[in-house]
Amino acid sequence: MNNEIWLKNDHSIIDQKILEVMDQIDHEHINTDLFAEIESGLKRHIFFEETILFPSLDDGDVRIHQMMEGLKMEHAALWKLMNIVDKEIADEIFIKIKKSVSEMLMILRVHNEIEEKNVYTLIKSNSEIDKFDIEALELPSGWICEKLRNRKNTK
Ligand SMILES: [Fe+2]
Numbered sequence: 617m618n619n620e621i622w623l624k625n626d627h628s629i630i631d632q633k634i635l636e637v638m639d640q641i642d643h644e645h646i647n648t649d650l651f652a653e654i655e656s657g658l659k660r661h662i663f664f665e666e667t668i669l670f671p672s673l674d675d676g677d678v679r680i681h682q683m684m685e686g687l688k689m690e691h692a693a694l695w696k697l698m699n700i701v702d703k704e705i706a707d708e709i710f711i712k713i714k715k716s717v718s719e720m721l722m723i724l725r726v727h728n729e730i731e732e733k734n735v736y737t738l739i740k741s742n743s744e745i746d747k748f749d750i751e752a753l754e755l756p757s758g759w760i761c762e763k764l765r766n767r768k769n770t771k
């Protein structure tokens with residue numbers, strides 16, 4: 617499987633798991649392991665995009681650069697929502713969890729489409745990026761997405 621397909625597949629897996637969580641909330645139950653899977657999967661996905669994929673495809677085209685900046689802002693919104701859901705799960709506030717996860721899903725619908733149509737198509741087949749083993753990547757402890765990191769540093 618090449619990485620364009622792997623990444624698209626990962627989008628669908630995460631979407632599907634979020635829908636499962638929403639369904640559980642409707643039954644006033646939540647499998648915390650499932651949200652933990654969503655969180656670790658999506659954070660690793662974002663880590664790969666921001667540290668490896670985007671830098672390798674950002675080759676001086678202003679339009680592509682601006683688009684990636686927008687995508688990174690959306691990563692920050694998703695990251696914040698995941699941290700919020702963690703707290704809401706600990707407090708078992710189902711209505712709030714549902715609102716937060718549906719917000720994640722709304723962001724992801726638009727975000728994933730932009731990436732699939734405009735970014736992943738730039739991956740050259742058989743290039744290093746195409747063959748990179750994303751599944752073997754581990755999120756370094758304490759790593760947070762770029763746009764949240766910058767905000768933190770300016771405080
Ligand atoms: Fe992304």
Ligand SMILES: [Fe+2]
Pocket residue numbers: 623627661665728731
């Ligand atoms: Fe993505």
